[in-house]
Amino acid sequence: MKGKNGADRDRSRIKRRDFVKSGGAALAGGAVLGLAPIRKGKALSESYGPSSLFPVAPSQDGRIQSYRTLGRTGFEVSDISIGAAFIKEANVVRYAFDKGINYIDTAEGYENGSSERAIRDALQHVDREKVFISTKAYIRPRDDKEAVLRKVRGSLERLNTEYIDAYMMSSVSTVEWLNHPGYHAAMDQLKAEGKVRFTGATYHGPEATDQTGMADVLCAAAEDGRFDVLLLVYNFLNHSEGDRIIATSKANHVGTTAMKTAPGKLRAEPFDPENLSELYQQYLDLMVRGGQSRESALRDLRDYSDKQNEFVEKTQRFAERYGIENEEALQLASIQWVLQNPDMHTASISVWNFDFIDKIVALSGTQMTAPAEGLLEESRSELDAQYCRHGCVECMDSCPFSVPVSNIMRYAYYFEAQGRERHAMSEYAALGGSGAAPCKDCAGLCASACPFGLAIQLKMLQVHDLLTLT
Amino acid sequence: MGSKSTHRIALLLTCLAASACVAEQSGFPKAEGWTQAGEVRVYTAENLWEFINGAAVLFVEYGVRTCQTADLSAAGVSVTVDLYDMASPLRAVGVFKRESAGRGVDLTGATIAALSPPYQALMVKGSTYVKVNVYEGELTESEGRQLLQGLAASIPGEAVMPPEFSLLPEERKVAGSEGYQPGSFLSLAELEDCLYAQYEGSEGESWEGFVVLPSAASDVWDALADQWESFEQDGLTVLFREVPYSGLVGVTRTDAGMFGVSGAADEAQLRERLGVFLSLR
Numbered sequence: 001m002k003g004k005n006g007a008d009r010d011r012s013r014i015k016r017r018d019f020v021k022s023g024g025a026a027l028a029g030g031a032v033l034g035l036a037p038i039r040k041g042k043a044l045s046e047s048y049g050p051s052s053l054f055p056v057a058p059s060q061d062g063r064i065q066s067y068r069t070l071g072r073t074g075f076e077v078s079d080i081s082i083g084a085a086f087i088k089e090a091n092v093v094r095y096a097f098d099k100g101i102n103y104i105d106t107a108e109g110y111e112n113g114s115s116e117r118a119i120r121d122a123l124q125h126v127d128r129e130k131v132f133i134s135t136k137a138y139i140r141p142r143d144d145k146e147a148v149l150r151k152v153r154g155s156l157e158r159l160n161t162e163y164i165d166a167y168m169m170s171s172v173s174t175v176e177w178l179n180h181p182g183y184h185a186a187m188d189q190l191k192a193e194g195k196v197r198f199t200g201a202t203y204h205g206p207e208a209t210d211q212t213g214m215a216d217v218l219c220a221a222a223e224d225g226r227f228d229v230l231l232l233v234y235n236f237l238n239h240s241e242g243d244r245i246i247a248t249s250k251a252n253h254v255g256t257t258a259m260k261t262a263p264g265k266l267r268a269e270p271f272d273p274e275n276l277s278e279l280y281q282q283y284l285d286l287m288v289r290g291g292q293s294r295e296s297a298l299r300d301l302r303d304y305s306d307k308q309n310e311f312v313e314k315t316q317r318f319a320e321r322y323g324i325e326n327e328e329a330l331q332l333a334s335i336q337w338v339l340q341n342p343d344m345h346t347a348s349i350s351v352w353n354f355d356f357i358d359k360i361v362a363l364s365g366t367q368m369t370a371p372a373e374g375l376l377e378e379s380r381s382e383l384d385a386q387y388c389r390h391g392c393v394e395c396m397d398s399c400p401f402s403v404p405v406s407n408i409m410r411y412a413y414y415f416e417a418q419g420r421e422r423h424a425m426s427e428y429a430a431l432g433g434s435g436a437a438p439c440k441d442c443a444g445l446c447a448s449a450c451p452f453g454l455a456i457q458l459k460m461l462q463v464h465d466l467l468t469l470t
Numbered sequence: 471m472g473s474k475s476t477h478r479i480a481l482l483l484t485c486l487a488a489s490a491c492v493a494e495q496s497g498f499p500k501a502e503g504w505t506q507a508g509e510v511r512v513y514t515a516e517n518l519w520e521f522i523n524g525a526a527v528l529f530v531e532y533g534v535r536t537c538q539t540a541d542l543s544a545a546g547v548s549v550t551v552d553l554y555d556m557a558s559p560l561r562a563v564g565v566f567k568r569e570s571a572g573r574g575v576d577l578t579g580a581t582i583a584a585l586s587p588p589y590q591a592l593m594v595k596g597s598t599y600v601k602v603n604v605y606e607g608e609l610t611e612s613e614g615r616q617l618l619q620g621l622a623a624s625i626p627g628e629a630v631m632p633p634e635f636s637l638l639p640e641e642r643k644v645a646g647s648e649g650y651q652p653g654s655f656l657s658l659a660e661l662e663d664c665l666y667a668q669y670e671g672s673e674g675e676s677w678e679g680f681v682v683l684p685s686a687a688s689d690v691w692d693a694l695a696d697q698w699e700s701f702e703q704d705g706l707t708v709l710f711r712e713v714p715y716s717g718l719v720g721v722t723r724t725d726a727g728m729f730g731v732s733g734a735a736d737e738a739q740l741r742e743r744l745g746v747f748l749s750l751r
Contacts, residue, residue: 085524086531088568091715092657109525112569112590112601138523140605147605170523204520259524350527353654354714 053329053371054336058358064100065365068345071255073198073228075132075165077103079339080364082357083259083350088114090121095354097126099361105231105257105348107170108137108155116158128161134229134257135159136168136202139183148186156195166229166255168200174212175220184226200229200255213393215241222248234258234344236337236376240451246343258347262334271305273298328359330379333372336363395456398449401438405446405456408436412463428467435467436460499553501620504542513537531653532565533557541605547613548606551621554599559632562599564650566592569601574646577615579622581629585614593618596627637665637681637727639750644668644676655680656713656732660693662686664730669747678732679747682721687728694721703741710740720744726751 056062067076081103082096088111093104106115116135123131137151152167167190169183178201190196201221203214214233221227222245230249234242235258242258249256271277276284284297292300338347349360368376395405408431411424428435439460446456498510511521515534519526529537535555542549556562563582572586583593588608593600600621602614609617622629635648647668655664663686668676682690691709698709703722710720713732720740721730731747734740 083524085527089657091713095714105524107523107525109522111525111528113571114568117571136523143605171520202523204523350524352531353657353659355659 053369053375054332054362055366055369056362058355058362060358062099062358062361063364064102064361066339067102068342070103070132070257070345071228071249072253073132073166073255075103075255077132077255077346078364079346080335080360081105081257081346081348083348084115084119085110085350086115086352087111087118090118092351092354092357093119093122094125096351096357097122097131099357100364101357101361102130103132103134103257103346103348105259106133106135108135108151108158113154113158116155120158120160123159123161132165133159133161134166134168134200134231135164136170136200136231138170139180141177141180143180144182145185145189146182148182149189152186152190152196163194164196166198166200167196168202168229168231170202171204172201172217172221173203175217178217178221178224178227187226198228198255199226200231201227202231202259203233213241215244218245219248222252222254225252227254229255229257231257231259231348233260234338234347235261235334236380242344246341250343256343256345258338258344261338261347261349262331271301273302329372329375332359332363333368333375335360336366336368336372337376339363339366340368394451395446395449395454398446400445401442403436403438403460404431405460407431408460408463408467411467412459425467428463436464439464498538498540498551499621499624501542501617501624504544504617504620507541507543507548510538510540513539528568529554529556529565532561532568533652534565542617544613544617546607547604547609549609549617550603550605552601552603553625554601556597556599559594559597559627560634560650561652562594562597563632563635564652565599566594567649568651569599575615577618577622579619579629581627581631583618585611585618587611587614591618593622595622595625595629598625598627600625634665634683637683638667638679639669639747641750642670644670656716656719658711658713658719660690660697661719661730662690669750671743672746677734677743679743679750680730680732682728682730684727687723691721691723691728701737703744708741708744710737722748724748 064078064080066079068079069075070077078101080101082093082101082105084093084104084106087093087106096104104119106119108116110116111118119133135155137148137155139148139151143151152164155164155167156162167187169177169180172178183199187196187199201218203217218230218232221230230245232242232245234246238260246256248254284294284301288294288297335347335349338344351357351360393406396402399405408428411428439457442457444457450456498506500506513521514536515526515530518529518534518537521537521539522529526534533556535557537555538553540551542551554562554565556565559581566582566584570584570592572584572590572592574582574584577583577593579595581594581596583591585591587610589604591600591602591609591614593602600618602609602617632650634650638648644667648665649667650665651663653659653662655661655666661682663683664680665683666678666680669679670676694709698711700707700709702708706722706724708720708722710718713719716733718734718737718740719730719732720734721728722744723729729744729747729751731740731743734743
C-alpha cells in the first residue's frame with residue numbers, strides 16, 4: 001500500500017463551480033468581470049508561512065476559536081456558522097459541530113426538507129442545548145396563524161427536536177410585512193409552548209412594486225422589539241446598509257448573522273478582434289452605431305479588455321503567490337473581512353463538503369493579514385463603481401420620472417450576460433413610459449445619487465439603446 | 471479609451487439587484503380542471519434565490535437555466551407549480567433525487583414522479599423538474615396524479631430515464647436508489663459527476679456503488695491520485711480514503727470506466743465490495 005501524508009494533500013482545488021456555489025444566492029449581485037482562465041494553486045501546506053494570505057492553514061484538527069453573544073438570545077455562537085442550503089448529508093453537519101461550529105441556518109425549503117433531516121441526524125451526536133438551530137420559511141401575506149403553525153410543526157418534525165432556537169420569516173421585503181399577524185400569533189403560541197425560543201427575519205430583495213431597501217426593512221425589524229435575530233447581506237463591497245442594520249441591532253440587542261459574504265463571481269470573456277465574442281460584437285455594433293469608427297471602437301475594446309485582464313491576472317498572480325486560487329482567495333478573504341466586525345455575530349457560510357469546512361474554520365478568530373487586506377483592496381478598487389448592490393434602492397428617490405433603475409439594469413443583464421435578447425427587449429418594452437427614455441432629456445439629477453459612484457444616467461441611456469431598436 | 475466609450479463598455483460589468491420578472495408570454499403548461507391564477511414568474515440561476523432563498527444553491531449546482539412558476543387552483547386546492555429547466559434530463563433526475571422524499575409512483579408520461587399527499591407532488595419529464603407545492607387545501611393522491619399527468623402532456627422531452635444511468639450495473643441494484651451528483655459526492659470535494667445507487671449485499675445489507683461519468687473520469691482520477699492512498703487489486707490500482715464517520719471509499723479504473731464503492735468498514739471490506747461491484751458489470 002502506498003501511503004500519502006494527509007497533511008500534504010492538496011486541498012486548494014476549489015474549482016470555478018465551487019466558487020459559484022459558495023457565492024450561492026449572491027450571484028445575482030455579482031460583478032461580471034473579465035477574463036483570464038483559472039489556474040491551479042499550489043498545495044496549501046506549501047503556502048502557509050509568514051507572508052501567507054491567511055494566518056492559519058486549514059486542518060482536519062482545526063477548531064473554532066471565537067464565539068460571540070447573539071444579541072439578546074444570550075447564546076454564544078461561533079463566529080463561523082453553517083448555511084445549510086446545500087446540505088443533505090448528516091455527517092457534514094456532524095463534522096461542523098465537531099469543529100466547534102454551533103450555529104446552523106436552514107430552511108424548510110432547503111433540499112426540500114432534506115437539510116433539516118440531515119441536521120436531525122447530526123443532532124444524535126451532539127448535546128442539543130449546545131447548538132443553535134435557526135430555520136425559516138417564506139410566509140405569504142395571505143398565510144394565517146394555522147398556516148404558519150403547520151410550517152413550524154413540519155420543521156420540528158423534520159428536525160426531530162423539541163424546540164427551534166430561532167424561527168425566521170424569510171424574504172421579508174416591506175416594513176408592513178414585519179407585522180404579519182399570522183406569523184406573530186403563531187410565534188406567541190409556540191413560544192408559550194416552548195417550541196420556538198426566538199424569532200427573526202431575513203431580506204432578499206425588494207418587491208417589484210415596492211422598492212423598500214434592506215436597511216429600511218431590517219432596521220425596522222431590529223427596532224420592532226419582536227425580532228431577536230436578523231439574517232442580512234454583508235460583504236466588503238456591500239456593507240453600508242448592513243452597517244446601519246448592525247448598529248440598530250446592537251442598540252436593540254438583536255442578534256446579527258451574515259449571508260452572501262462574498263460579492264459575486266468572476267466571468268471570463270476573452271477578447272479576440274478577429275473572432276469577437278457575441279458580447280463584444282454587440283458592443284462593437286453599439287459603438288459603431290453611435291458614430292465611432294470600427295477601428296477606433298476595436299481599439300477601445302482592446303484597451304478595456306486589457307485593463308480587465310490586468311486586474312484579473314494581477315489577482316491571479318497574487319493568489320498564486322500564496323498558493324490559493326484567486327476566486328477562493330477572494331471568497332475566504334471576504335469571509336474574514338466580515339469577521340473583523342465584532343458586532344456581526346456570525347458569518348453563515350454555505351458548505352457542501354468536509355474540506356471546505358476545514359477552510360472556513362481556519363478563519364475563526366483570526367485577524368486579516370496585510371496580503372488579504374491587499375487582495376480585498378484591489379478587488380474593491382476594481383469593483384466598487386461597477387457593483388450594483390443587492391438590496392440597495394438609494395438612487396430611486398433622485399429620479400423625477402421614477403425610472404426603475406434596478407429593473408432596467410436587470411434587463412440589460414438578461415440581454416448581455418445571458419443572451420436573452422428577445423426576452424430582455426420584451427421586458428423593457430413592457431415598462432412603457434416608465435423606461436429610460438426620459439433620461440435623454442433629463443438634467444441628470446441622479447448624477448450623485450449612487451453612493452458607490454455608478455454613472456446611472458449614462459447606464460440608463462446605454463441600456464435604452466441596447467433594449468430598443470433605436 | 472474615451473470616457474464615453476468606457477461607460478458604454480461598462481455595460482459589460484453590469485451588476486444587478488434583480489427581482490423576478492413576468493414571463494413575456496403565458497406558455498405555462500395547462501392541466502384539465504386546473505385554472506391558472508395570476509401571472510407566470512420567471513427566474514434564472516442568477517436570481518432564483520429571490521424565489522427560494524438559499525435553496526437556490528442546489529439548483530445552481532445542478533445547472534438550472536430557468537424556473538417558471540405559477541399558481542394553479544382547482545376545487546378547494548391551490549398549488550404553486552414550479553418548472554425548473556435543468557438543461558439535461560440527467561440533471562433533472564439528479565435534482566429530483568436530491569429533493570424527493572415522497573413515495574415514488576409510476577406516472578404515464580413522466581420520467582419519474584413522487585407524491586407526498588396532501589402537500590407536494592414532484593415529477594421529471596425530459597429536462598424539466600416539476601415541483602408542486604400545496605398552499606391551500608389538501609392535494610389527494612388522485613388529484614396529484616391528475617395534475618402531474620396533465621402537466622406532463624404539455625412538457626417537452628422523453629419520459630425515459632437518462633441513458634447515463636445504464637452505466638450503473640443493474641444486477642443487485644436496489645430499485646429506485648439511483649441518482650446523480652455533479653459535485654462533492656459523499657461530501658468530498660474531489661468526487662465529481664458521479665452516478666450512484668444502492669446495491670444488495672450477500673447478507674442482506676446494502677452498500678453504495680458509484681460510477682464517474684466518462685467525460686469527467688480522467689480529471690477526477692488525476693485529482694484523486696494526487697490526494698488519496700492506493701493499493702493494487704487484481705492488477706488494478708485502487709485509490710481510497712476515509713470519509714469522516716462513514717468508513718472507506720475506494721475507486722478503480724478499468725477499460726469500461728471508473729467505479730467506486732463507499733461505506734466500507736475496513737480495507738478488506740473495501741476490496742470485497744469493489745470486487746463484487748466490478749463483477750456485476
